Amino acid sequence: MFNLMPKIAVFSETTDLKQQADALAQHLSLPVAENPDDYDYLLILTDQALALKKNGVKTLPLVIDFLSGPMTYRRQHASLKRETLARALGLKGHSTDKIVDATAGLGRDSFILASLGFHVQLLERSPIIQVLLEDAINRALPDPQVGPIVSRMHLCKMDSIHWMQQQTIDMRPQIIYLDPMFPERSKSALVKKEMLMFHEVIGDDPDAGELLSVALTCATKRVVVKRSRLSAPLLGRIPSFTMEGSSSRFDIYLI
Ligand SMILES: C[S@@+](CC[C@H](N)C(=O)[O-])C[C@H]1O[C@@H](n2cnc3c(N)ncnc32)[C@H](O)[C@@H]1O
Structure with missing residues (x-):
């Protein structure tokens, strides 16, 4: 480290x-x-x-690639029933709710939502992650299968707290999704090398609590926070209900 x-x-x-x-x-x-x-x-x-x-390690470089084998598998097997994230967000097939992924990161969660047919606004504040994400979206756009999916991913390069504070009543999104970095993630023995690298470059998100507080005043229907399975709820704030994913938990706050 x-x-x-x-x-x-x-x-x-x-x-x-x-x-x-x-x-x-x-x-x-x-x-x-x-x-x-x-x-x-x-x-x-x-x-x-x-x-x-x-530098100086054998770890593969971090490239965001929506055309990769694992992402292809994810998109081909994604369904509203199978994706806990989609269920945690309360998404139905015909849903036209505005979804904001306020911690876009490597864009994987947003990609799954876009694969299910939803438009997602991705907010990312790290300039390095922004350019990696933008590069990945641009590379995937010409692909006949993945192009239409990434064209539903609308990247906005800014801090979410600032973005949410700027929304007027009629602009507020129905759903806000948060997956901030947590210090405990980096200490986990199971943490993937890719995540470790990500963590070293962008650091923790010490303002994750503030992000939740502001999100709760901005979303009109629900805020969903991804947490590692055993961690306490963000800010100690008890969610309306939770859903267990394969390796994480979703805390759902109904507005
Ligand atoms: C754990 S990653 C998210 C991973 C993402 N869910 C995925 O599927 O790849 C957290 C990301 O949120 C970003 N982030 C944290 N707080 C933010 C904020 N206030 N505004 C914008 N981006 C933020 C960090 O820069 C980091 O890239």
């Missing part, structure tokens, strides 16, 4: 991507790596995808 924020730089695999790398580095206020070994993490531009790589 890094005690301080890790040193991150942008790196292009080939010289013809250099201009794009310079623009990305400027956008993220990161350096361009002249000597990649000087950094803990590299945001690598390749012809195929944008990848986040931890």
Whole structure:
């Protein structure tokens, strides 16, 4: 674990991507790596995808890929009945409720909801995760099967607390979903390497409690919080009811 924020730089695999790398580095206020070994993490531009790589370890780079085998399996097997998340959000086939995923992260939960036919507004505040997500959505758009799904994922690059505070009464979404990072997740022996890397780069979400408080004043129907199975409810606030997923729990707050 890094005690301080890790040193991150942008790196292009080939010289013809250099201009794009310079623009990305400027956008993220990161350096361009002249000597990649000087950094803990590299945001690598390749012809195929944008990848986040931890230096000096064998772990595979983090690439968000909605066309990957596991995501294809997830989307092909997703159903309203099978997806606990969809049931926790109270979604029915004809539902036109506005759904906001206020902690978009790697976009996996939103992708499942979009695979079920729903439009989802994804809010993400980490600039590095924003560019990884945007890259993944753009790469998937031309695909005949996945393109229509990712076109239902509407990415908004901003802090959710700020976004929710800006919503006027008629703009408020019916459903808000929260899956913040928790310190205890990183300590779990079971934590996946990918999640660990994610955690090192973006850190904890110490304001997760505030996120819940604001969400409860913004959503008009329900707020759903994903928690690890044994953790206490966020802010100690008892939910209206809970649902157990395969590896997590959903705390459902009816408004
Ligand atoms: C555990 S991840 C979410 C994973 C996601 N559910 C998925 O399926 O990939 C939490 C994400 O929420 C983001 N986040 C936390 N608080 C936020 C806030 N107030 N506004 C926007 N994004 C936030 C973090 O930057 C991080 O990317």
